[in-house]
Amino acid sequence: MFEGYALGALDAGERAALEAHLATGCQDCAKAVAEARWLVSQLAYLAPEAAPSDMLKGHLMQTVRAEAQAAKRSTPSNGGIPFWMWAGVAALFVFSIYSAWNAERLRRDIRATNERAAAILKQRQDLEAQLESAKREAVILTDPASVNIALASNDPKTPPLEAKWHSKLGIVLTGQNVPVPSGNRVLQLWLIPKTPGGKPIPSLTLRPDTEGKFVLLVSNPPELMARTKALAITEEPEGGSLQPTTTPRWVGGVS
Numbered sequence: 549m550f551e552g553y554a555l556g557a558l559d560a561g562e563r564a565a566l567e568a569h570l571a572t573g574c575q576d577c578a579k580a581v582a583e584a585r586w587l588v589s590q591l592a593y594l595a596p597e598a599a600p601s602d603m604l605k606g607h608l609m610q611t612v613r614a615e616a617q618a619a620k621r622s623t624p625s626n627g628g629i630p631f632w633m634w635a636g637v638a639a640l641f642v643f644s645i646y647s648a649w650n651a652e653r654l655r656r657d658i659r660a661t662n663e664r665a666a667a668i669l670k671q672r673q674d675l676e677a678q679l680e681s682a683k684r685e686a687v688i689l690t691d692p693a694s695v696n697i698a699l700a701s702n703d704p705k706t707p708p709l710e711a712k713w714h715s716k717l718g719i720v721l722t723g724q725n726v727p728v729p730s731g732n733r734v735l736q737l738w739l740i741p742k743t744p745g746g747k748p749i750p751s752l753t754l755r756p757d758t759e760g761k762f763v764l765l766v767s768n769p770p771e772l773m774a775r776t777k778a779l780a781i782t783e784e785p786e787g788g789s790l791q792p793t794t795t796p797r798w799v800g801g802v803s
């Protein structure tokens with residue numbers, strides 16, 4: 549207990565007992581106390597607080613206990629989660645929102661790109677179809693195998709129409725200075741069959757442009773040329789009719 553004595557860490561009873569013994573003049577104990585005091589003085593350089601008084605010790609323990617209590621009490625109000633973890637959760641939350649936003653933006657970009665690609669493809673298909681029609685029209689109009697059909701008008705002031713029928717490629721009907729039908733009404737082409745009593749077979753409809761011009765391609769005529777007696781044009785409501793609702797304005801025999 550010499551080190552405890554030198555540190556001042558003994559309780560009052562132990563200290564009194566040791567001092568009473570030292571007062572008897574015991575040289576061994578006096579020497580041990582001197583060594584302990586030297587040791588403590590050396591330790592003091594390393595740890596100045598290594599020799600707390602009883603009062604200080606008591607005060608220290610009280611403080612530690614109070615802080616332990618305070619820590620226990622304050623723990624539930626923090627939810628037991630330290631600040632750094634909240635910071636981590638917040639960072640993760642922000643990152644999740646960013647990721648979701650980024651993914652949504654990516655989806656929008658992909659959708660827009662697909663729509664653009666589809667529009668370009670559609671445009672290209674339309675152009676190819678137009679080109680295909682133009683080529684077919686050119687062949688029908690120039691091929692000597694095509695049959696010329698002049699469609700005379702029942703009105704002497706209205707010019708005749710011209711048709712060319714290619715047995716494999718179809719009919720091209722052209723007109724110039726054609727009076728534009730009123731409203732949304734259209735001109736409709738009919739094929740008159742050779743069969744006695746055969747009803748006119750409906751074909752495509754058209755509206756001339758503002759200058760009265762038109763070119764109509766009938767790629768798949770509803771009847772063979774060999775079985776068709778004549779071509780006729782009537783004026784019909786928008787969309788055309790299944791059978792003529794007006795008398796023909798142009799008629800031309802197929803020969």
Ligand SMILES: [Zn+2]
Pocket residue numbers: 569574575576577578
């Ligand atoms: Zn002694």
